[in-house]
Amino acid sequence: MKGEQRAQAALNALKLTDEDDRDEKEHMKSDKTGHKQKNISNIFELIGEAGVDVCASDEETAERIGDGQQGGASLEKDAVKDNLSVGDDIDAFLETLDKKKGLSYQSAENSTSEHRPVLYVEHRSKQRQRQFHRCTWMTVFKDTWPRFSRPGISMALVESKDGIQHFTFEHNRDYQQVQFKFFEAVESMDPNNFVVLLQLNPYHIDSLLQLSDVCRMQEDQETARDLIERALYSFECAFHPVFSLTSGTCRLDYRRPENRAFYLVLFKHMIFLEKRGCPRTALEYCKLILSLDPDDDPLCMLLIFDFLCLRCREYTTLIRLYEEWEVIDEKVNTVLVAINDQTVQFKALVERVGQAxxxxxxxxxxxxxxxxTVADLQKKVSEMSAHIDDLENRGRGCNLRLVGLPEGTEGSDPVHFFEKWxxxxxxxxxxxxxxxxDRAHRSLAPLPGPAQRPSPVIIKFHNFTDKQRVLNAARQGGTDPEGSAKAGPRISFFSDYSVMVIKKRKAFDDVKKRLQKMKIEYALLYPATRFTINGTLKRFASPDDVTAFIDSLG
Structure with missing residues (x-):
């Protein structure tokens, strides 16, 4: 009885198939007539739209491949009827029937797809029942959805090179403001905020994706699928006129944030189709995602491609993918060899860097x-420099510098002249x-001109006491022409110091001018670190210390 029941079920399936074939032929004729009237050559529809609730089984999909398969199907029915007349072994007959169906499916598929690219997305056309909404191919507008208005997404052609066209989605300013509100809703971690956001913007893509995940986790698969279809419809309405889903020559860069949502919508829709028992349609969506970026494959579609091919018995497609992409694998192997060479060189560089x-x-x-050591030497050098400078100033202790004496006054024997002068x-x-x-001479400098100041005279006394007597006499007014033995120009007497001490003393010029304005008596004593102010001896390390002291005096 079990075998007879199975045979009767097979006969009923054949009858239903005959009726489906007649309906399909009439439907295809109407499609061809509609295409001739519209004169459109690139209209397509992915197999198994998201808006269709009932998906075709694998056998029904195989029967819709092409007109050539219809003849094979009729021959197959005649053969089945002949086999049923024998009626010897029902189980063997059913096994033979399954094998024949698989072979006819593969032969029809090979005849129609050999000249197409391996990533060609197969499609079929059918008449639209809705005439008041935009004609779309991946999904159909539902009456339960809100009224459609453009959410602010558009597609632009970036470049076209070597037959490959690169597109990208763009967001206008209003859509960007909605995106900011969406980020705030994500940070709040409250799904109700997505519902409120969708009430104001029913076709915001990221909100639809997020709320779909929430419904899926709450086991509300129907609502989750409906939200994904709505997002897919919104994307499809924003397509560029040149953008083609089936040609395999259109690219979308996944690295652009505006394009990622489209990848995710297609992927989630493919998963829902596979769960609903539509592996063939899911395979076409897998091809579509892979064709958008076949070089990088950002969503790793190759990992699920073979599974879907086996589920829907697309063995030829899987074999073609392997054979055609094997060339790519060879190129990849070449690249890997180069990478290995670079790795060896990199290791050598790492070793050299380690040694370095x-x-x-x-x-x-x-x-x-x-x-x-340098710091210690610098300290010693500074100490030695100070010691040498001190020795130099001690050696100049008996020297006196005269400034203002006219050139040629001393004659040819300056020592004898200054001893009496x-x-x-x-x-x-x-x-x-x-x-x-002991000595007397002009400073070692070029002879000045008539309008220039005369060169200073350096005199070395034999006794230090004689030098001090001369300086004291000069301080007491000996330079006044009226009190001198001979009237003449003003002559100044200074002690002869080293260059270092002269620089230190020169740094106090501004301080001395300030003391003169304040009418404060002062004396700058050797070695430019001691001041005698109003008869009080003060020690200062720098001119700033003197300035601070003067400020404290008020």
Missing amino acids: EERIAGVENSTESLQA LPDYLKIATKAGRIKL
Whole structure:
């Protein structure tokens, strides 16, 4: 009885198939007539639209492949009727029937798809029942959806090169504002905020995706699928006129945030189709996702491609994919070999860098010790410089510098001239009427012009006490022409210091001018670190300390 029941079910299936074939032929004739009237050559529809509730089974899909398969199907029915007349073994007959169906399916598929690219998305056309909504191919507008208005998404053609067209989705300013509200709803972690946002913007893509995930986790599969279809409809209404879903030559860069939502919508819709028992339609969506970026495959469609091919018995497509992409694998292997070579070189570089780091570490350690040595040497050099400067100033202790004496006054024997001129000019009492000098000469500088200041005269006394007597006499007014032995230009007397001491003393010029304005008596003593202010000796390390002291005086 079990075998007879199965045979009777097979006969009923054949009868239903005959009726379906007649309906399908009439339907195809009406489609062809509609195409001729519209004169459109690139109208397509992906197999198994999201809006259709009932999906075709694998056998029914095989029977709709083409007109050539109709003849094979009729021959197959005649053969089945002949086999039924024998009636020897019902189980063997059913097994033979399944094998014949599989072979006819593969032969029809091979005859229609050999000249197409492996990523060609197969489609079929059918008449639209809705005439007041935009004609779409991946999904159909439902009466339960809100009234459609453009949410602010558009598609633009970026470039077209070597037959490949690159597109991208763009968001206008209003849609970007809705995106900001969507981010705030995500941070709130409250699904009700997505519902409120969709009430105001019923075709916002990211909100539809997020709410679909929430419904799916709550086991509300129907609502989750409906939200994905609504998002897919919104995307399809924004397509560029040149954008084609089936040609396999249109690209969308997944790295652009505006394009990622389209990838996710297609992927989730494909998953829902596979769960509803429509593997063939899911395979076409898989081809579509893979064709948008076949080089990078951001969603890893190749990992599910073979599974869907086996589910819907698309063995030829799977074999073609392997054979055609094997060339790509060879190129990838070439790249991998180059990468391995680069890896070897990189390891060698890493080793060399490690050695260099060790050497640098050794240099750093030695540098630290050298820095300490340099610091110690710098300290010693400064001490020695100060000591040498002190020795130089001690050697200049008997020297005197005259400024303002006209050129040529000293004649050819300056020592003999200044021995008698200094006592007479400053009225200094001496035993022999002269002061004993060791040397006297002009500074080593070019001869000045008539309008220039004369060069200073450097005089070295034999005795330090004689130098101090001359300086004291100059301070007491010996430079006044009326009190001198000979009237003439103003001549200044200074102690002879080293260059370093002169620079230190020169740094106090501004302080001295300020003391002069304040009418405060001062004296800058050697070595430019001591001040005598109003008869009180003060020590200052720098001119700033003197300035601070003067400010404290008010």
